[in-house]
Amino acid sequence: MDLRVIQDTRVILPTMMNNNKMKLRRKSILCFGVLTRPAEGELIEETRKTNTVYTDNWFDKIAIDHLSQAVQATSGWRSKKSGYESLVEVTTMASRNFNHIKQKEVVIQALGMAFPKPILSLIKALLPQSKLxxxxxxxxxxxxxxxxxxxxxxxxxxFKGxxxxxxxxxxxxxxxxxxNCAGMCINLCKFPCQDFIKDSLGMPVTMVxxxxxxxxxxxxxxxxxxxxDDPALKQPCYKLCKTKEKHTTNCFI
Structure with a gap:
């Protein structure tokens, strides 16, 4: 919420004196500010800064650790952290040290390690393109x-009418x-997941x-x-991003 200062208001009040005479006395009423609804852009920034608190169950923890270990194996970077923080740390290191092509390759290889090929091939055979x-x-x-x-x-x-x-x-x-990085979202999630799901499961998918x-x-x-041509590449960085540059194709080289 915004605090906005407004002008103070002064009211003149009559008071009684001796001999029934009246004297005007000023009484000041100061209003220091009012709370106003923040602009839409400010709401968006607050949403970005407020992190969701997750309580991972045993299945979540196993899955997170499994994927994190796979990314560490394919990227060559190791994390001493645990849980989701380890996944964030190792992907951050990959984003800082690899170009956009290598980042995508690392994630696709990690997904291939995390999900057994025989199971993926079976799903692909049993579930060809259909509404089901x-x-x-x-x-x-x-x-x-x-x-x-x-x-x-x-x-x-x-879908098709x-x-x-x-x-x-x-x-x-x-x-x-x-x-908190649009570039990591695109290079380490959107592009590799789209390619992996289509190639491994035969299902095209668009992430928006x-x-x-x-x-x-x-x-x-x-x-x-x-x-x-993907519109995601034309999105700006967050205000918290140090470079504050557009995510064009040059940004990923």
């Missing part, structure tokens, strides 16, 4: 990957919130991050745009 498969992947993501991306839900969208529940709405992405409120949509069945 798209809705299955959306529901599966909300149940088993909330530890990675935060609370999410399935939403409907129009029909309504399907093929969209995952991530309310506030945990990875984006913890890293919203860098204003840190939400994201995963649209199963929709082919993503070419990397160079």
């Amino acid at each position: 498969a798209r809705e299955y992947f959306a529901a599966f993501t909300t149940v088993f990957f909330a530890w990675l991306v935060g609370p999410c839900e399935v939403k409907e969208s129009e 029909k309504r399907e529940k093929n969209v995952v709405q991530i309310h506030k992405c945990r990875f984006l919130e913890q890293t 991050p919203n860098f204003d409120d840190m939400s994201c949509e995963m649209i199963f069945g929709k082919e993503p745009p070419a990397s160079i």
Whole structure:
């Protein structure tokens, strides 16, 4: 909330004196400020600065540690931290030391280590492109990957003229919130996950991050745009980012 100073108000009040005479006395009433609703941009900044508190259960902790170890193995960087902090630390080191191509390769290799190929091949064979498969992947993501991306839900969208529940709405992405970097979201999550899911499971998916409120949509069945044309690359860095530069293709070299 904003505190805004306004002009003080002075009121003249009559008072009684001896011999029934009146004297005017000034009484000052000062108003130091009022609380006003913050502008929309300020609300967005407050949303970014306020971190969600997570209480990971045993399954979440095992999954986080498993993925973190896989990223550490493929990147060559080690983290002494535990839990989600270790995943954030090792991906941050990758973002600082590798170009955008290498960052994507590291994550794709890590995902390949984390998820056994025989299981992925079986899913790919049993669930070819169909309404059932798209809705299955959306529901599966909300149940088993909330530890990675935060609370999410399935939403409907129009797919080839029909309504399907093929969209995952991530309310506030945990990875984006913890890293606070649009570039890491794009290079270490969006691009590699899109490629991995399509290549390993045969399911195209488009991830549409919203860098204003840190939400994201995963649209199963929709082919993503070419990397160079993706609108996500044209998003600005956060105000907290030290470089404060646009995330164009030059930013990732």
